[in-house]
Amino acid sequence: MEIIFKNVTHSYEANSPLEGLGLDDVSLTIHDKKFTAIVGKTGSGKSTLVRHINALLKPTSGTILVGDREITPETNNKNLKPLRKNVGMVFQFPESQLFEDTVEKDIMFGPMNFGMSEADAKKSAHKMIELVGLGKEYLDKSPFDLSGGQMRRVAIAGVLASEPETIILDEPTAGLDPVGRKEIMDLFKNLQEQGRTIILITHNMDDVANYAEEMVVIHDAKVKAVGKPKDIFNDRSLLTDDILTLPRSAVFAQRLAKKNFSFPQLPITISELTTEIKRQVHGD
Amino acid sequence: MxxxxxxxxxxxxxxxxxxxxxxxxxxxxxxxxxxxxxxxxxxxxxxxxxxxxxxxxxxxxxxxxxxxxxxxxxxxxxxxxxxxxxxxxxxxxxxxxxxxxxxxxxxxxxxxxxxxxxxxxxxxxxxxxxTPIEISDSIESILKPLKVIKFPVTQVALMLSIALRFVPLLIDETTKIMDAQRARGVDFGEGGIMQRIKSFVPILIPLFVSSFSIAYDLAIAMESRGYKDGEGRSKYRVLxxxxxxxxxxxxxxxxxxxxxxxxxx
Incomplete structure (x- = not known):
């Protein structure tokens, strides 16, 4: 599903002295079946932006098109289930949403709310627990007996079990160890390659460089830049204004550039960096 | 909220x-x-x-x-x-x-x-x-005379200010958990009365779990910064x-x- 924001503004506590702008006249297209990363400082409006896609928040003005579903300030809270089934959302620290007495029941909770039969939901739970890298032996355990990382995986499985077409991830790997982080990110990349749209909020620029095809930079409730990560990381105006930081490979390349190397375009992944260094050292 | x-x-x-x-x-x-x-x-x-x-x-x-x-x-x-x-x-x-x-x-x-x-x-x-914290400070100050009859004024005031501090925290937490469950297809305020009561279980359990863990973290943080009973402590906010x-x-x-x-x- 293509997701289109048209002049979306969202203000918190409208008409009170505490009023604040969450989104300021945002127009944006998130392409179908692409991996889009959304970056920006804490409090810039990233989470506010994505909460509009499944109508957890409604715009103060403007419209959002999710496939053929339109969300406007007048959208009421009825009949949102089809939309929310199609737009799965993994929140920050999603382990806090677990509540059932077994892992299996918790994973089945979402699908059954969306009208899946018990048998199908069970099948889905069995599939997803393996997908997130835990074995079937975890299904009968209580989610509260698991470690933090395992709980995270169960929560992610619970979102994936509804088989959403679009998956929104709000810093899904925050606080995970490097191995766990890579496994989880690879899982999302695989899902995208199987035809899903992935929207990732992150502070990790290496994840952006390694996984995303499109990138959106949010700053002070506005969209500051949209494009391919490679182009955006090479846009000096964003870097000098302290809106964006670079992936490690690009930082490394910048340092090399002071020692007789030259990079017309900063490499953003390790493989790009090594290819470029090889080329310049061997001179071919 | x-x-x-x-x-x-x-x-x-x-x-x-x-x-x-x-x-x-x-x-x-x-x-x-x-x-x-x-x-x-x-x-x-x-x-x-x-x-x-x-x-x-x-x-x-x-x-x-x-x-x-x-x-x-x-x-x-x-x-x-x-x-x-x-x-x-x-x-x-x-x-x-x-x-x-x-x-x-x-x-x-x-x-x-x-x-x-x-x-x-x-x-x-x-x-x-x-501010709530000013109110709790003034309650502490007003209750002070009760120390004479061994009423634990400082502890009560501490409990009060912690409780007040938890209110916005728990509201945030509740909003967050409600959003997460909404995204998983829960409709709050839909269906019959039993249905509605049932739809609060997925909020209450996570809320209990996280408030216990917040409380535990807070206790550890206070201990590690050397908090001891209020006796003889100076005040950061002086009325x-x-x-x-x-x-x-x-x-x-x-x-x-x-x-x-x-x-x-």
């Missing part, structure tokens, strides 16, 4: 904001007490004028106070209607079964209504202009009683005298 105006601080600056919270706290309760002295149109009118004046000098939009009435609306309506139809009277205007409508009843109902407005406005004024606080007390005294005068008049 943000609709509860009663008990919410509104950042601002005016003479009411600058009053010592202890004074404001005591005056509020004192005022609620003297509201019950009013017994005729003039005395209620006088108190109403005073409250409106206080609202005016607080520089807060009157709308916030009217919003403060909303959570109490049903209680107010119920009480007013009760007075309106059940006040016994010698010469009723209208009589049907147990219901009696009379001018006395109308008058008393109007008094009750104004009494509610007065009490809610004045306490809203306190909470809008005083200072100044000339204008004496002035406020004098104003309250004058109001009481005028009220007693109007009352017997």
């Amino acid at each position: 943000n609709k509860l105006i009663l008990g919410r601080y509104l950042p601002g600056d005016s003479i009411i904001y600058r009053l010592d919270p202890r004074g404001k706290f005591l005056i509020t309760f004192y005022f609620i007490g003297i509201v019950f002295l009013a017994n005729n149109v003039a005395s209620y009118g006088f108190l109403l004028l005073f409250v409106l004046f206080a609202v005016y000098i607080s520089k807060i939009n009157l709308g916030f106070f009217i919003k403060g009435l909303r959570p109490m609306l049903w209680l107010i309506l119920f009480t007013v209607l009760l007075q309106l139809f059940f006040t016994p009277s010698e010469n009723p205007l209208w009589h049907w079964g147990i219901f009696t409508l009379s001018t006395d009843g109308m008058r008393i109902a109007a008094y009750i209504f104004i009494r509610f407005v007065l009490i809610i406005f004045i306490s809203t004024l306190l909470t809008l202009t005083t 200072s009683w100044s000339k204008r606080d004496y002035m406020a007390l004098v104003v309250m005294l004058l109001i009481t005298i005028i009220l007693l005068f109007i009352r017997s008049y």
Whole structure:
């Protein structure tokens, strides 16, 4: 599903002295079946932006098109289930949403709310627990007996079990160890390659460089830049204004550039960096 | 969640904001007490004028106070209607079964209504202009004399300020968990009563789990920073009683005298 924001503004506590702008006249297209990363400082409006896609928040003005579903300030809270089934959302620290007495029941909770039969939901739970890298032996355990990382995986499985077409991830790997982080990110990349749209909020620029095809930079409730990560990381105006930081490979390349190397375009992944260094050292 | 105006601080600056919270706290309760002295149109009118004046000098939009009435609306309506139809009277205007409508009843109902407005406005004024932490500091300060009878004042004050600190935290947490469960297809406030009660289980369990873990973290953090019982601790926020606080007390005294005068008049 293509997701289109048209002049979306969202203000918190409208008409009170505490009023604040969450989104300021945002127009944006998130392409179908692409991996889009959304970056920006804490409090810039990233989470506010994505909460509009499944109508957890409604715009103060403007419209959002999710496939053929339109969300406007007048959208009421009825009949949102089809939309929310199609737009799965993994929140920050999603382990806090677990509540059932077994892992299996918790994973089945979402699908059954969306009208899946018990048998199908069970099948889905069995599939997803393996997908997130835990074995079937975890299904009968209580989610509260698991470690933090395992709980995270169960929560992610619970979102994936509804088989959403679009998956929104709000810093899904925050606080995970490097191995766990890579496994989880690879899982999302695989899902995208199987035809899903992935929207990732992150502070990790290496994840952006390694996984995303499109990138959106949010700053002070506005969209500051949209494009391919490679182009955006090479846009000096964003870097000098302290809106964006670079992936490690690009930082490394910048340092090399002071020692007789030259990079017309900063490499953003390790493989790009090594290819470029090889080329310049061997001179071919 | 943000609709509860009663008990919410509104950042601002005016003479009411600058009053010592202890004074404001005591005056509020004192005022609620003297509201019950009013017994005729003039005395209620006088108190109403005073409250409106206080609202005016607080520089807060009157709308916030009217919003403060909303959570109490049903209680107010119920009480007013009760007075309106059940006040016994010698010469009723209208009589049907147990219901009696009379001018006395109308008058008393109007008094009750104004009494509610007065009490809610004045306490809203306190909470809008005083941060919760200032309120808990003033409670601690006011309870201090109870130390003589071995009442654990500092512990109670600490519990109070922690509880107050937890309110916004738990509201945030609740909003977050509700959003997460909504995204998993829960519809709050849909279906029959059983369905609705059931839909709160997915919020309550995670909320309990996380509040225990927040409380545990807080205890560890306090211990690791060497927190010991409040005895002999100095204060970060020092309350200072100044000339204008004496002035406020004098104003309250004058109001009481005028009220007693109007009352017997």
